[in-house]
Amino acid sequence: MPLTPKRVLLAGATGLTGEHLLDRLLNEPTVQCVIAPTRRPLAEHSRLRNPIGELADVLPRLEGPVDTAFCCLGSTLRQAGSKESFRAVDLELVEAFARQALELGARHLIAISSIGADPQSSFFYLQVKGEMEEMLRAQKWPQLTLARPSQLLGPRAEQRPSERLTGPLSQLLPGKYHGIEACTLARALWRLALEDGEGVRIVENDELRRLGK
Numbered sequence: 001m002p003l004t005p006k007r008v009l010l011a012g013a014t015g016l017t018g019e020h021l022l023d024r025l026l027n028e029p030t031v032q033c034v035i036a037p038t039r040r041p042l043a044e045h046s047r048l049r050n051p052i053g054e055l056a057d058v059l060p061r062l063e064g065p066v067d068t069a070f071c072c073l074g075s076t077l078r079q080a081g082s083k084e085s086f087r088a089v090d091l092e093l094v095e096a097f098a099r100q101a102l103e104l105g106a107r108h109l110i111a112i113s114s115i116g117a118d119p120q121s122s123f124f125y126l127q128v129k130g131e132m133e134e135m136l137r138a139q140k141w142p143q144l145t146l147a148r149p150s151q152l153l154g155p156r157a158e159q160r161p162s163e164r165l166t167g168p169l170s171q172l173l174p175g176k177y178h179g180i181e182a183c184t185l186a187r188a189l190w191r192l193a194l195e196d197g198e199g200v201r202i203v204e205n206d207e208l209r210r211l212g213k
Contacts, residue, residue, distance in 0.1 A: 003196040005068035010036040011097045012072030016154055020186035064104030068193050071111040091132050108143040110189050115148045115205050145192050150205040154182035184212035
């Protein structure tokens with residue numbers, strides 16, 4: 001029987017994918033409440049709870065219950081400024097968020113990882129994403145969905161220089177390496193949240209594109 005998320009916790013609501021996902025959640029009549037902590041205030045909505053502050057500081061103050069959690073946190077080495085800072089967001093903050101979501105009662109976590117995530121990768125970015133996946137597995141979620149998109153496409157408030165070149169090129173790549181629009185990914189994440197199941201499911205980019213059509 002399909003699972004219908006009613007009380008949702010969302011991290012990364014101001015990011016490229018998180019913005020689209022938040023909009024979808026607030027327009028779903030079955031969703032009773034969305035808890036979305038952010039650094040800056042979001043537009044008010046009757047079903048939105050929006051704690052303001054740094055996520056690490058806000059997490060201990062969050063109140064549940066929630067049944068589903070979405071983790072759309074993600075940075076780049078350029079944004080973070082160092083490997084240590086990148087790991088602090090893409091691994092340590094994800095771990096803290098997921099742990100708090102479990103404590104608030106969530107049984108299903110849908111988290112954005114990356115195509116090629118592998119803790120043994122020689123590429124630091126993919127190595128950390130792989131470590132993140134292993135960490136989430138170790139938390140023993142009743143249901144864990146790991147989405148592995150290719151390069152995200154769509155207008156950002158601050159365009160990353162490398163994406164001006166790689167974005168168009170990624171749309172020419174075949175199969176699971178083809179770039180994915182953030183709005184498409186958000187639709188796929190919502191559809192994955194409706195799936196009832198147990199254990200870990202890894203969803204690669206080509207399936208995410210299909211689900212998000």
